[in-house]
Every structure is written in C-alpha cells, then in structure tokens.
Amino acid sequence: QSVLTQPPSASGTPGQRVTVSCSGSSSNIGSNYVYWYQQLPGTAPKLLIYKNNQRPSGVPDRFSGSKSGTSASLAISGLRSEDEADYYCAGWDDSLSGVVFGGGTKLTVL
C-alpha cells in the first residue's frame, strides 16, 4: 500500500492528451514538492518533472505537472508511442521523515 495513490492504468491514442493523478495528504503533497518519474521497461526511473511543475533540460514540453492542495497531476499532450511507460509520483513526507512514492500508473498508447 503506497502512501501516494495513483490509478494503476491510463491509456490514450496518439496525439491525445492524458493526465495521471497522484493523491496524498497534508504531510506530503500538501506541504512539499512533487516529483514525477518515467520508467521504461527494464530501465531505471528517469526524472520527468521536479518541484511540482519544472522540466529538466531535455524533457519535451509535452510533459507538464501541476499541484493543488494534496493532489498533483502529470499531463502528457500530443501522446506518442514512446510515452508508453510506467509513471510514478514522489515527494517528501514530514510524518514519515522520508521520501514516498506512488504505486505507479502504467500508460498504454493504443
């Protein structure tokens, strides 16, 4: 049971816009930054969004993040086949004094 809650799956067709949600509490998302990671099969997670809505260099602007209260979202516009991957949200939890992750959302491009 993950501290951050994500839907197990999401899907879309090429060109569509999809969103992935991440729900937490006042001790994590509500008071700290949210990070998003993309994990392709057999590889390490890759940082996609940091500090709620910032993109590292090299990450396409098709990816965007937002946060409101104790929830956060990752949006992917202009969906492409190479976006098919697992997506995880993460952040610091003040009560646990540690980093917590979501259970992950498997994105399928139909």
Place this chain on the structure above:
Amino acid sequence: QVQLVQSGAEVKKPGASVKVSCKASGYTFTSYHMHWVRQAPGQGPEWMGFINPSGGSTTYAKKFQGRVTMTRDTSTSTVYMELSSLRSEDTGVYYCARGYDTGGHFDYWGQGTLVTVSS
C-alpha cells in the same frame, strides 16, 4: 557526464547479507547526497535512505533501520549499501540515485542491481 555504475547481480540465501556498490563519476562526489531506492518485481519504487558523502552521515527509512548500512569511500567516489538478514521479500532491483536539493529529487540513477533472495 554524470555516471553512476553499480555492481552486478547477486543471489543470496535467506538470512544472509548483501553489499551493493555504486561508483560515481562526472561530478564532485562530496557535493550531493546519494540515495538508495529499491523496486520489488511489479511494484513501485521504495526509498531506503541516503548518505552524505561529505561527512558520511546517514538517514535511513524507518522500515530499514537496523538492517541497512550505507557507507562511502571518498578515495574511489563509491558508495555502498549493505542489507542484512535478507528475506524473500527483499528480492528486487536496487538503485543508487543522486539527490538534488529537496527530498524526492533524484536527477541521476544507477543502472540497478538485481538482488535475488532464495533458498
């Protein structure tokens, strides 16, 4: 360029210990915390803790306190993670990840080390 290169796969029996290494290059080793994150098969990542390579201080996730030890060797820019009293539930891929400012911000990751615990 920043690189984190981890040691190879391990197979251990229940009750044994495993020590995984992570060699850093391409940046000032002592300027960034190094975290360890593990991922059980089919599961999401799980944070284990981190070490400050500058002074060697450590912070461990409550779940692993008493079983995990993180150390570093500044002469070789290498960090180590040792997990003891292994059980089958410890099977998974173990990653080192460079921490950048606040908690949860991991900008570079190692390639991962598969640890299999089986009798």
